[in-house]
Amino acid sequence: MFFDELRRKYPAKPLRNLLTESKGGSWGSDYFDGGINAKVLRSPDIRFGFIDFEKAEERCFTQKEIDNFNLMDNDVVVIKSNGSLDLVGKSQVFKSDSSFPYVIASNFLLVLRPDQKRIWPAYLDLFLKSPQALAWKFDTQKTTTGLRNLDTKGFLSIEVPLPSTLLEQQQLVEDFEALVKGENLLESQVLFNAYQLCQNLKGIDEEHDQQIVHLTQLRQALLREAMQGQLLPQDPTDEPAALLLKKLQAAKAATGKKGKAGALFEEEVEAVEGPFEIPANWAWCELKELMVSASTGPFGSMLHKHDYVFGGIPLVNPMNIVEGKIVPSEKMTVTPDTKKRLTSYILDAGDIVAARRGEMGRCAIVTDKEDGWLCGTGSFFMKLNKLIDNEYFVRVFRSEYSKNYLLSASVGSTMNNLNHRILNKLLIPLPPLAEQRRIVSKLEQLMQHCDALEQRIRESRRLAEQLLQTALREALAPPVGTEPAEEAELELAEAETSAPPKAKRGRPRRPAFTLENAPPDLFDAIQFDE
Secondary structure (H helix, E strand, C coil): CCHHHHHHHCCCEEEHHEEEEEEECCCCCCCCCCCECCCCCCEHHHHCCCECCCCEEEECCHHHHHHEEEECCEEEEEEEEEECCCCCCCEEEEEECCCCCCCECCEEEEEECCCCCCHEEEEEECCCCCCHHHHHHHCEEEEEEEEEEEEEHHHCCCCCEECHHHHHHHHHHHHHHHHHHHHHHHHHHHHHHHHHHHHHHHHHHHHHHHHHHHHHHHHHHHHHHHHHCCCCCCCCCCCCHHHHHHHHHHHHCCCCCCCHHHHHHCCCCCCCCCCCCCCCCEEEEHHHEEEEEEECCCCCHHHHHHHHEEEEEEECCCHEECEEEEECCCCCCCCCCHHHCCCHHCCCCCEEEECCCCCCCCEEEEEEEHHEEECCCCCEEEEEEECCCCHHHHHHHCCCCHHHHHHCCCECCCEEEEHHHHHCCCCEEEEEEEHHHHHHHHHHHHHHHHHHHHHHHHHHHHHHHHHHHHHHHHHHHCCCCCCHHHHHHHHHHHHHHHHCCCCCCCCCCCCCCCCCCCCCCCHHHHHHCC
């Protein structure tokens, strides 16, 4: 086979040793004065055989960014992250177009700059499209937050069979182009079978993605019903939320409104009208009515790069708030001395920490494990009155309703940012305290069912990918009777030295796998319940 011959005939070199540079891209910014417009390539723009400039979005860059990221002729652009399994690792050689003087790869792409004294760019691109590279990328992808990611370090370690001269590499590219035009029907059929398998998995992958989308919508629908008082029947014996609000107001009055927190409560509680209907014994109120205190994390000038240490006291930045939990980073920690300097930002168990920039709606309750950690620069932390169930509040804050409000009210041209005024004005649908707790209990029960369903979907996806990897190896195996010459010579030598002569040994090879000869129950394991 074409690619097997390359691997046997030529010595291999690690991909990174054949490049002058490899780097990610940039998404740039919205329009700003003095900025330079450039086309930004994304995954859909990397087509089979060409790059689609026309549909690429225009973004704004500084001159320094243009100098750093602008693509050059013969750069090889690789899809680094995508939701589809078969697109990650897809490559294409970049050729400039005079109509688009500035073209930049987005941060979901990887740019390889070949050392053109050692490797012909088209030959490198050909190898990255080979069955060996195809199987490798399926085996080594990682999945995070719904995205499939190329293992960049491993990718740059791929062994590339390297003909010694550029002329020979060019000739191999021409030979392969003749191959795919049908001059070698056997090889073309093998590649077509591999392509069919990839397309089949793509359809399964899209079905899984749709299942996850529906599950996300189900979670939000359950939360929406809970916030509207429709998840559980109302208990007429519950103390009305209007009375709860009066207790909150009395508690704030008793504090004397001292300190920074006092500024939050200068206005009297007023009846407000919310964006949707709630039960009669509920009430709408602004978030400031529920808080005892609220503070922003330390300003950037209070924390410098040299303040960070490895394995110290963790900071809770927006990136550390994941799915309602706090996930620390050992690299984003400080020393006990720095903590003493930032005592105003120490978190206590029961506090609620929320992101004030980037993706809206991220928040988590500080547990005993995180007690004594520090609020990071990009976060808020607040204390709620004991008459409010923290778990209920977190669910409201993470809902699509709250996210939409925070997003529409946020400020900032390149990144969404919240301030105290925006936070204070968030309207909260407030049930009686007893019902808050019942809602939390019911939601936990329902979300466990959703989590179990999601696990089944992801396990089904994993099984489908495993089946594809096996099928690809079968499809790309040499057909019966086309063993490499070295193997045939070795078998002959063994036969000649054997006494007495025996029939030719060797187990029969299995026929190449195709969808046509696949067992009918191959994909039974990945069926979904209705």
